[in-house]
Amino acid sequence: MNILTDINFDYTLRIVALGSAILGALSGALGAFAVLRKQSLIGDTISHAALPGIAVAFFFTGNKTTTILLIGAALSGWLATLFILGIVKATRIKLDSALGLVLSVFFGFGLVMLTFIQKRPDANQAGLEKFLFGQAATLLAADVQMMAILAGVAVLALMLLWKEFKLLSFDEDFGATQGFAMNRINLMLTTLLVVAIVLGLQTVGVVLMSAMIVAPAAAARQWTDKLSTMVLLSAVFGVAAGVSGSLLSSRIPKLPTGPTIVLCISTVVLFSIFVAPARGLLWRWLRRRRNRRQFRAEAVLLDLMDMARHHPNLEHPHAAAVLHTLNLDGRAVRNSLAELAERELVRPAGAGLWSLTQAGIAEAQQLERRFQAED
Amino acid sequence: MNGLNEKHKPPRDQAAIWVEDLTVAYQDKPVLWDVDLAIPKGVLMAIVGPNGAGKTTMIKAMLGLVDPVAGRVEVFGKPFREQRRLLGYVPQRTSVDWDFPTNVLDVVMMGRYGTLGWFRRPGKAEREKAMHALEKVAMDPYADRQISQLSGGQQQRVFLARALAQEAEVYLMDEPFQGVDATTERAIVDLLRELRKQGRTVVVVHHDLQTVPDYFDWVFLLNVRRIACGPVETFFTEENLRLAYGGRVAILGERKPIADDAKSL
Numbered sequence: 001m002n003i004l005t006d007i008n009f010d011y012t013l014r015i016v017a018l019g020s021a022i023l024g025a026l027s028g029a030l031g032a033f034a035v036l037r038k039q040s041l042i043g044d045t046i047s048h049a050a051l052p053g054i055a056v057a058f059f060f061t062g063n064k065t066t067t068i069l070l071i072g073a074a075l076s077g078w079l080a081t082l083f084i085l086g087i088v089k090a091t092r093i094k095l096d097s098a099l100g101l102v103l104s105v106f107f108g109f110g111l112v113m114l115t116f117i118q119k120r121p122d123a124n125q126a127g128l129e130k131f132l133f134g135q136a137a138t139l140l141a142a143d144v145q146m147m148a149i150l151a152g153v154a155v156l157a158l159m160l161l162w163k164e165f166k167l168l169s170f171d172e173d174f175g176a177t178q179g180f181a182m183n184r185i186n187l188m189l190t191t192l193l194v195v196a197i198v199l200g201l202q203t204v205g206v207v208l209m210s211a212m213i214v215a216p217a218a219a220a221r222q223w224t225d226k227l228s229t230m231v232l233l234s235a236v237f238g239v240a241a242g243v244s245g246s247l248l249s250s251r252i253p254k255l256p257t258g259p260t261i262v263l264c265i266s267t268v269v270l271f272s273i274f275v276a277p278a279r280g281l282l283w284r285w286l287r288r289r290r291n292r293r294q295f296r297a298e299a300v301l302l303d304l305m306d307m308a309r310h311h312p313n314l315e316h317p318h319a320a321a322v323l324h325t326l327n328l329d330g331r332a333v334r335n336s337l338a339e340l341a342e343r344e345l346v347r348p349a350g351a352g353l354w355s356l357t358q359a360g361i362a363e364a365q366q367l368e369r370r371f372q373a374e375d
Numbered sequence: 376m377n378g379l380n381e382k383h384k385p386p387r388d389q390a391a392i393w394v395e396d397l398t399v400a401y402q403d404k405p406v407l408w409d410v411d412l413a414i415p416k417g418v419l420m421a422i423v424g425p426n427g428a429g430k431t432t433m434i435k436a437m438l439g440l441v442d443p444v445a446g447r448v449e450v451f452g453k454p455f456r457e458q459r460r461l462l463g464y465v466p467q468r469t470s471v472d473w474d475f476p477t478n479v480l481d482v483v484m485m486g487r488y489g490t491l492g493w494f495r496r497p498g499k500a501e502r503e504k505a506m507h508a509l510e511k512v513a514m515d516p517y518a519d520r521q522i523s524q525l526s527g528g529q530q531q532r533v534f535l536a537r538a539l540a541q542e543a544e545v546y547l548m549d550e551p552f553q554g555v556d557a558t559t560e561r562a563i564v565d566l567l568r569e570l571r572k573q574g575r576t577v578v579v580v581h582h583d584l585q586t587v588p589d590y591f592d593w594v595f596l597l598n599v600r601r602i603a604c605g606p607v608e609t610f611f612t613e614e615n616l617r618l619a620y621g622g623r624v625a626i627l628g629e630r631k632p633i634a635d636d637a638k639s640l
Contacts, residue, residue: 036475160494167488171471174537177438177464178489225476225521 013250016136016203019144020242020261023200026151027209028216028238029158030196032231033189035217036169041096042081042190044210045103047197049080051110051206054131055117064127066143066202073131074198080106081190107206134205134258136246147199154192158231165189166227203242204258212238215265222276241265293339298367300336301345304356305364314361317349385415388452391545391576392437397446399432406432410446410601414545417574419567420593421581421607425620428598430580431467434547437578438464450545460489463543467550468530473522479533480505480518486540501540508539511569512562528559535566545576552583564590587611 034043050073057072058064080102087098114128130138158165164185167175176182193213200209220234245261274282303323308314320337324330337354340346345360356364387393394412398405406429414420422430435441437448439455450458463486483505484497491497509515512532517525525533531551538546551563567590570577578595581587587594587607594611596602596619603615 036472038472163488163491163496164493166477167485170475170477170482171466171485173435173440173466173470174464174485175488176440177459177462178485178541179459180488180493221476225523226478227476230476 010250012137013246015139015141015144016250016257017243017246019139019147020136020203020246020257021239022144022147022151022242023196023203024212024216024238024240024242024261024265025235026154026196026238027200027212028220028234028236029231030154030189030193031213031215031217031238032220032227032234033165033169034193034213035221036227036230040210040214041099042084043193043197043213045080045084045099045106046077046194047201047206047209047213048103048110049106050074050077050198050201051131052076052106052113053079053110054201055110055113055128058128059113059117066140067146069128069131070198070201073201074194076106077194077197078191081194110206130205131201132205133207133256134201134203136203136249136257139202143202150195150199154195157188157192161185161188162228204261208258208262211262211265212241215262215269216241219265219269219272222272222279237265237268241268293335296332297336297339300333301340301356301360301364302367304346304354305361305368308356308361315355315357317353317355320352320354323354385413387413387449389416390414390449391416391418391451392578393449393452394437395447395449397433397436397448398444399429399436399441400444405444405599407436407443408600410597412595412601412604414576414578414595415593416451416576417571418576418593419571419591420576420578420595421587421591422578422595422597423581423584423587423619424597424602428619430597431549433597434464434549434578434580437547438462460541461544463538463541463546465534465538465546465548465551468527468534468553470549473525473530475522477522478518479509479514479520479522479525482522482533483508483536483540486537489541504542505536505540508536509533511539512536512566526556528555531555531559532562535563539566543575546570546578548577548579550580550582552579552581552586584616 031040031043034040053072053074053076054069055072056076057069061068063069083102084095084098087093087101088095093101114132117128127138164175164180167178167180168182168185168189172182172186175185197209197213200212204212216234216237217230219237220230223233224230241261241264245264246257248264249255249257249260272280274280277283300323304318305314307318307322308316320333323333323337337346340360341348341354343359344357345363346354347357349355390413392412392414394410397407397410397412399407410433422433424430432441436443437455439448439459448455450461455462480502484501486508487497487501487504491501506515506518509518512535514529514532514536517529517533522530522533531553535548535551538548552560555563567577567579571592579591581591588611591607593605594607595604596610596615598619598621602619603610
């Protein structure tokens with residue numbers, strides 16, 4: 001039952017886990033740029049658009065070698081990005097509609113081709129549909145080797161063009177004024193993205209591949225404010241999801257690897273959205289609650305001070321009921337008074353009456369000065 | 376063309392930027408129509424005109440960021456493509472996503488990327504130049520700050536520092552005064568004057584007509600076509616403003632003379 005020995009002994013699992021790790025690392029790293037450039041959906045379109053490429057490549061070559069099919073996928077994904085850019089440039093159709101258009105046309109055509117091929121009286125056609133949802137078990141050592149080489153080249157390119165990619169993602173126009181051919185940089189980054197997507201098709205499939213592009217990056221963004229850390233972390237999340245997804249699906253029968261990997265990365269995203277420091281929703285919610293409570297208490301203290309001014313003695317007690325009418329919400333006033341009493345800024349004078357303490361008067365005066373300074 | 380305008384036109388090879396017959400069109404409507412412009416070296420020039428007059432496009436065309444339908448741009452007597460390094464660009468602050476994961480120093484160092492060229496990474500020298508540029512806009516204490524935590528005025532100063540780090544000869548700024556606090560406005564004005572003292576040329580898209588005579592010595596009035604261009608005292612007149620803005624400048628007319636108004640402040 002030891003997972004570690006499983007990795008050591010099960011050859012297939014080792015191949016699958018390694019392949020998924022490479023795919024996770026590459027899609028994570030490049031997805032970070034796609035997300036920062038607000039191009040998450042381009043990844044989705046590219047992966048869906050890869051399907052007809054696979055079908056057409058098989059149709060014309062009759063060959064089911066992964067390399068040939070993936071070259072078809074890459075070309076067709078590439079063609080799709082050209083279409084998107086062309087549509088946006090030449091027509092009044094906006095990017096989101098262009099993405100939807102290209103995605104559905106390519107994917108639809110891919111499905112038609114797939115059905116057509118499957119109906120042919122040919123013993124060789126089975127297995128193409130694995131690219132729809134991925135079938136990690138079909139990964140061969142040779143496939144993983146090819147993935148590793150391509151991923152290595154992509155990482156090298158990423159390191160070499162780091163500064164250029166950063167410039168493209170942050171301020172494309174400024175990059176052009178610096179004398180860089182920004183469309184060439186864009187071309188290279190898009191090519192790398194296509195490579196990352198295509199490498200994942202066999203494992204995760206065209207339908208879910210965009211999750212591997214968007215999710216690790218979205219999760220990583222929650223934890224850091226530094227580009228290099230974000231890219232690295234995104235890759236690490238991708239690897240973690242790839243490996244844990246492969247392991248889970250090998251331990252639990254009938255659990256498909258690709259979707260399990262996607263579920264793993266989704267869990268990381270959910271966790272990151274809620275508890276990441278600074279950006280986490282949980283902390284934000286707690287901070288907001290604390291601030292609201294403090295502001296409310298300060299407002300009650302200032303109301304008491306205003307009323308006290310009508311008496312020669314500032315410590316003259318006033319009824320909490322009057323504060324209710326000033327503040328509308330009775331429970332909030334009670335809580336605020338309790339909190340102020342705890343800080344010894346007010347004290348109960350019996351019969352629902354409250355009065356300021358010396359410390360409370362000093363605090364109220366200080367608050368008044370602060371608000372005046374801010375005006 | 377206005378004869379007086381021509382008198383103030385510097386010879387072609389002495390102009391910092393020289394624009395001829397520039398026409399730019401998006402879709403089916405021209406944004407700039409047959410614009411001639413010669414910006415003398417060392418002036419502080421405001422580009423003014425109503426919304427949609429093509430001010431931003433004018434700057435982008437001078438930087439080669441939009442393809443003109445016709446016309447050409449020269450920088451110090453040569454096609455701008457050969458002189459890119461001499462042009463420093465300060466885009467509108469809202470043109471980028473300030474939630475991008477990076478810090479102030481990193482953004483300012485981007486002003487050195489052009490000099491670095493392909494593949495080379497910024498190092499110590501770039502860091503020092505960037506810090507120096509940050510000092511000039513009083514943002515050096517914020518070097519390590521996340522850019523998402525900056526106020527609008529601070530963002531603007533970071534963009535200025537990025538252009539300064541480039542050590543350009545001509546600076547093209549798109550509405551640097553837009554929505555900034557008084558401190559930043561003061562800092563920008565001081566910076567503009569220092570750049571002029573160093574003999575740099577600065578072109579600024581400007582919206583606040585009241586401050587034109589106070590901040591600038593040269594003015595370019597634009598409304599798709601060139602309305603007028605030359606020294607502020609000669610060309611920043613009610614008549615030219617009316618030509619540029621149509622009837623919409625009537626309110627301003629009551630406050631005439633604008634120039635005296637601003638000076639008395």
